[in-house]
Amino acid sequence: MIPTITAFASSPDRGRGLARDMPVRWALEEVGQPYDVRLVSFAEMKEPAHLARQPFGQIPTYEESDLALFESGAIVLHIAETHAGLLPDDVNARARAIAWMFAAKSTVEPPIVERETAILLEKDRSWYEARLPILDDRVRKRLGELSRRLAIPNGSTVRSAPATS
Amino acid sequence: MIPTITAFASSPDRGRGLARDMPVRWALEEVGQPYDVRLVSFAEMKEPAHLARQPFGQIPTYEESDLALFESGAIVLHIAETHAGLLPDDVNARARAIAWMFAAKSTVEPPIVERETAILLEKDRSWYEARLPILDDRVRKRLGELSRRLAIPNGSTVRSAPATS
Numbered sequence: 001m002i003p004t005i006t007a008f009a010s011s012p013d014r015g016r017g018l019a020r021d022m023p024v025r026w027a028l029e030e031v032g033q034p035y036d037v038r039l040v041s042f043a044e045m046k047e048p049a050h051l052a053r054q055p056f057g058q059i060p061t062y063e064e065s066d067l068a069l070f071e072s073g074a075i076v077l078h079i080a081e082t083h084a085g086l087l088p089d090d091v092n093a094r095a096r097a098i099a100w101m102f103a104a105k106s107t108v109e110p111p112i113v114e115r116e117t118a119i120l121l122e123k124d125r126s127w128y129e130a131r132l133p134i135l136d137d138r139v140r141k142r143l144g145e146l147s148r149r150l151a152i153p154n155g156s157t158v159r160s161a162p163a164t165s
Numbered sequence: 166m167i168p169t170i171t172a173f174a175s176s177p178d179r180g181r182g183l184a185r186d187m188p189v190r191w192a193l194e195e196v197g198q199p200y201d202v203r204l205v206s207f208a209e210m211k212e213p214a215h216l217a218r219q220p221f222g223q224i225p226t227y228e229e230s231d232l233a234l235f236e237s238g239a240i241v242l243h244i245a246e247t248h249a250g251l252l253p254d255d256v257n258a259r260a261r262a263i264a265w266m267f268a269a270k271s272t273v274e275p276p277i278v279e280r281e282t283a284i285l286l287e288k289d290r291s292w293y294e295a296r297l298p299i300l301d302d303r304v305r306k307r308l309g310e311l312s313r314r315l316a317i318p319n320g321s322t323v324r325s326a327p328a329t330s
Contacts, residue, residue, distance in 0.1 A: 056310045
């Protein structure tokens with residue numbers, strides 16, 4: 001059965017594909033899995049029909065036969081586990097790849113989202129201008145840590161951190 | 166081989182077990198897996214030896230033979246995948262449980278961490294008092310969405326969201 005995902009009917013970034021449906025679409029395209037897209041409005045996302053699929057009123061969701069999933073990280077992991085080509089076969093390499101999925105969602109993304117939230121919701125507050133450089137620095141710090149790891153000469157450390165040092 | 170995890174040598178909450186090593190310890194205790202704990206200071210967390218294990222200079226890490234992992238969500242998932250009792254056997258139920266793991270780390274936790282960050286790092290800023298209620302509301306909104314899902318009468322929706330509505 002062809003899975004159906006949801007995406008913004010009208011995106012804050014004018015639909016340029018930067019919302020959280022993007023990694024799900026990317027994973028599906030990588031493995032050659034056809035899929036349908038159902039676009040939902042911001043009003044629809046807060047209605048019971050969508051909240052039954054996504055308790056936090058967000059996109060994306062993923063529906064396939066009797067399976068309904070939410071959370072882009074979990075959806076991508078499900079696609080990776082049910083199609084060849086996205087995760088290594090070696091069990092340790094696979095665990096390390098999944099560690100980087102959690103890092104992307106719970107360590108790298110949050111300071112970026114915090115900055116976006118300030119721009120969207122606190123632009124009219126008195127502190128906005130003074131606080132924005134603090135948020136920029138938090139994003140730079142996190143991306144700097146990521147860059148330092150990616151720059152380590154042996155080039156394999158993204159999926160293979162040394163066990164001891 | 167008995168795994169080794171890292172935890173704060175000196176915790177901001179005076180070691181009461183609320184740091185991110187807690188879910189890892191909890192998972193290990195649930196499955197009856199013995200483990201060693203290596204305590205690291207804040208200075209040690211930023212040194213090359215620890216950064217090789219944890220690129221963002223955080224705890225916890227997990228080492229077992231030639232496998233080194235970071236990210237508490239990924240570590241808990243690894244423990245769940247290599248021991249019986251934490252994840253359902255049914256493949257769809259398992260995918261739904263993992264969706265809730267990503268939800269915990271990338272949807273429920275971030276507004277709570279944002280509030281903690283403000284308390285730790287912005288307490289001396291002019292906007293601190295005015296901004297704190299906004300952060301409280303963001304936490305309440307997210308926890309309210311979670312509570313509404315958990316309160317659905319059939320009681321099974323944490324692991325079993327309806328596929329359609």
